[in-house]
Amino acid sequence: MTAKIISGNEIAKEIRAELKERAARLKERGVTPGLVMIRVGEDPASVSYVSGKEKAAEEIGVWSQTIVLPESASEEELLPKVEEMNKAEHVDGILVQLPLPKHINAAKVLNLIDPAKDVDGFHPVNVGKMLIGDPYFMPCTPHGAVELMIRSGNSPEGKHVVICGRSNIVGKPLMAMLVQKNKRANATVTVVHTGTKNMA
Known part of the structure; x- marks a missing residue:
């Protein structure tokens, strides 16, 4: 069997076009989907990933916000941010960018996200x-x-x-x-x- 290279870029364009249409239909009903991303620290890969998600959200017409905490931020500083976004009515999705600094318990943070807003699908309910x-x-x-x-x-x-x-x-x-x-x-x-x- 001959290996086949799949063009991920072309398929991504196709999916984004579909999502743009869906977002436009929601806006016609007065609904603008909202995504909040939380990043802790300045890990280059994480910065790049979040930047890509911001651009994708803008392209398809989804409102997004990125909350950036310093590398030194504690669980006690991060967890209230997650709880705040859980309660925010204008926020439909929450994404905590991984990896988190080693002094933060990632499972504890991910388990705190409202399963109905857990766009990464990592909460035990969604798993x-x-x-x-x-x-x-x-x-x-x-x-x-x-x-x-x-x-x-x-x-x-x-x-x-x-x-x-x-x-x-x-x-x-x-x-x-x-x-x-x-x-x-x-x-x-x-x-x-x-x-x-x-x-x-």
Whole structure:
């Protein structure tokens, strides 16, 4: 079988055009979706990721705000910000950019986000709903991988998919998505990881 390179840029443009139309329809009803991103510190990758999300939000017509806290910020400073955004009626989605500084318990922060605003899909409620096939929000990287497969004509249905890695952010969610009994999944999935022997 010959390997095929999928153009992620072209598919991203297609998805953003669709989202722009959906956002416009919401605005016609007087609703402007709002996304708040919280970043702690100046990690170059995190700065770049958040900047990209800001540009994407502007492109599709979604209101966004980025709250930046210093690297030295404590949990006691971060958690109230999350609670404030949970209560804010103009905020529909909350994203806490990972990784957080080592002195902050990331699980504690992510678990505090209202599941109905958890756009990263990391809250245990959303993880559980995804696992049983009733997703609300799904982690973006594995969800994006599935979209790339479907939109490029490479449906995983009936295929044997091998996932390298078992992270909570990519590997495990992708496995959960691909084993679901629907036409966007229905794959046989093998997960290999650092504990797997003789992969070669």
